[in-house]
């Protein structure tokens with residue numbers, strides 16, 4: 001499924017953005033299926049805002065966002081729910097784990113929210129790959145931010161998707177753990193022929209991107 005952004009601008013930020021150069025705001029841009037897109041921008045320039053527009057958590061923008069042929073504003077609640085279960089997955093910047101559930105329960109909830117894509121054993125396999133097996137039984141709320149980030153990444157990989165949205169997904173990880181997480185994400189996207197959109201403050205060398213954009 002291709003994604004098209006047409007002349008999008010956040011209404012609250014419009015006065016500030018009109019004087020800035022951007023590859024995305026107020027532009028026409030297409031993200032082809034299965035491609036890897038990096039969006040780099042300084043703090044406070046709208047990365048989270050843009051990701052929330054794509055996931056339809058916010059709609060205070062002008063312009064249009066098309067997932068395939070459908071303007072996201074025209075999705076019914078049922079279509080949006082199905083879209084989020086089958087077509088797009090997300091790693092939020094603020095992670096949004098349930099603090100009183102264990103790491104495993106947070107991931108398991110996502111696994112069973114639709115016809116499960118993977119057996120339960122995959123949770124342990126991915127946790128081993130990312131080095132968080134020991135905290136799977138621990139409440140997410142007492143896990144370190146780096147551990148929580150890895151839980152959120154595995155949770156996002158538990159469901160089917162054509163696009164994975166990731167908002168500064170490695171901000172609490174050291175280089176070695178980022179390398180491992182990037183390898184797992186690449187493997188999972190390749191299995192699904194899926195694309196991803198990743199935001200970050202700086203350049204990185206963990207992926208080869210098809211599009212490298214500045215917000």
Ligand SMILES: Nc1ncnc2c1ncn2[C@@H]1O[C@H](COP(=O)(O)OP(=O)(O)OP(=O)(O)O)[C@@H](O)[C@H]1O
Nearest residue numbers: 012013041042043044045046047048049050093201
């Ligand atoms: N609903 C809103 N109304 C008005 N301004 C908002 C709203 N939401 C966010 N902003 C402002 O929009 C700007 C961009 O915020 P956003 O969180 O998208 O930036 P960001 O690039 O993700 O930042 P960071 O890298 O620090 O996480 C900020 O100045 C923020 O205060």
